[in-house]
Amino acid sequence: MEKLSIVVPCFNEQETIPLFYPAVQKVLAKMPKVTPEYWFVDDGSNDNTLIELKKLHEQDKHVHYISFSRNFGKESAIYAGLSAATGDYIVLMDVDLQDPPELLPKMYKILQTGEYDAVGCRRVDRKGEGKFKSFLSNQFYKVINRISKVEIVSGVRDYRMMTRQMVNAVLSMKEYSRFSKGIFAWVGFKTKYLEYHNVERVAGETDWTTHKLFKYALGGIADFSQAPLNLAVWIGTTSFILSIIGLLVVIVRKLIVPGSSILGWASTISIILLIGGLQLLCIGIIGRYIGKIYLQVKERPIYIVKEKK
Structure with missing residues (x-):
């Protein structure tokens, strides 16, 4: 039995957590050779996110959670979750189910071959997303790939399954200002990308406004380009x-x-x-x-x- 750690950053996600857990469990039931380990990271939420996580922990001892003293940002939550994960394989997912759990068996099967160190996921469209936000996102990938030596695949999500070796390499980068998409690309390792159509949130509203995404993009450019x-x-x-x-x-x-x-x-x-x-x-x-x-x-x-x- 191999352990699969599922790292899930959360910020004000009280509505999506009760939907996320059973959806993933349903898929994991088709992976009998895997022992799951959940690491939910509460990034200083203002709602009942932590209460929902405690309920899950009482229900299933495979569910663990980390609660921050305040909001430190998604990048910090990702780093905390990866640091806590003990699995042979680690998958990073969003709790809003925009990362389809149905891809987990395929990702795991690909890593089992030993040919790849990571399996990432990229959206082939942005259906349901604002046109202006989609335009800015597409332009960001074009710009950063032209001015940076690190190539970031257009439309790639944080959703990816990695080997322990790759996760250890990511954790060895201790920088305070973190841009995970760039870090995943910078550490190297052979990565295969799975394509899927955009999936909208199952509940709640995203905290990622156009302004926040723009600041995040500028930070990424400064982190990986001179x-x-x-x-x-x-x-x-x-x-x-x-x-x-x-x-x-x-x-x-x-x-x-x-x-x-x-x-x-x-x-x-x-x-x-x-x-x-x-x-x-x-x-x-x-x-x-x-x-x-x-x-x-x-x-x-x-x-x-x-x-x-």
């Missing part, structure tokens, strides 16, 4: 060259046309504002990277556990 820093260097170099050319034009015109003056107060102010804006942009880019360094060197814990069973 392109923004190179952009700042390029902007500074271009501005310097243009200013030298402009200065030469003024000097040559003054020498060729005695008594001439350069008119255009409005254009001059516009140029000053443009250069000032570019400088602030570059400082902001550099500041974002410095901020990540600052958070890392303080060595604060990635999460704080209030209760664990």
Whole structure:
């Protein structure tokens, strides 16, 4: 019998937990050679998520939970769940059933061959999702794959089953600012991707607003690419060259046309504002990277556990 650890991050999911557990159990019944181990991570929920998890723990001793002292974010919950998991294989799932449990037997069977170290899942469409959010998501994958050496498959979910070796490699990365999709790709290992059509939440509402997703994407780019820093260097170099050319034009015109003056107060102010804006942009880019360094060197814990069973 091999142990399969199921890591499930939760934030305000009191409605979905009672639906998630029986749905997964129904699928696991078709996997008799596997002993399940659940690790639900309550990421500082404000509703009755923890109460629901305690009920499950009393019902099934294979169900464990970790409760944070406050909301630390999904990435911290993922790290906590992977750290607690003791299985030979570990699968990461969302509790809203947007990750179809029906794929678990196929994922397990693929890993059993020994040919792959992980099986990930990617959506082939975004039916039911807002068009603007879908557009931004698609553009994010295009951008990060062009400016980063780490390739992230478009439409890939956090939903994946991994071997113990790969999970240990992921846990060896202790960085405070975490972007799991990038980390899973960076550690390497051979991964096979299963495709499926988008599934909507079974209950409740997602906490991932467009604004939060945009911030998350910017964090991912900063974590796995130096392109923004190179952009700042390029902007500074271009501005310097243009200013030298402009200065030469003024000097040559003054020498060729005695008594001439350069008119255009409005254009001059516009140029000053443009250069000032570019400088602030570059400082902001550099500041974002410095901020990540600052958070890392303080060595604060990635999460704080209030209760664990």
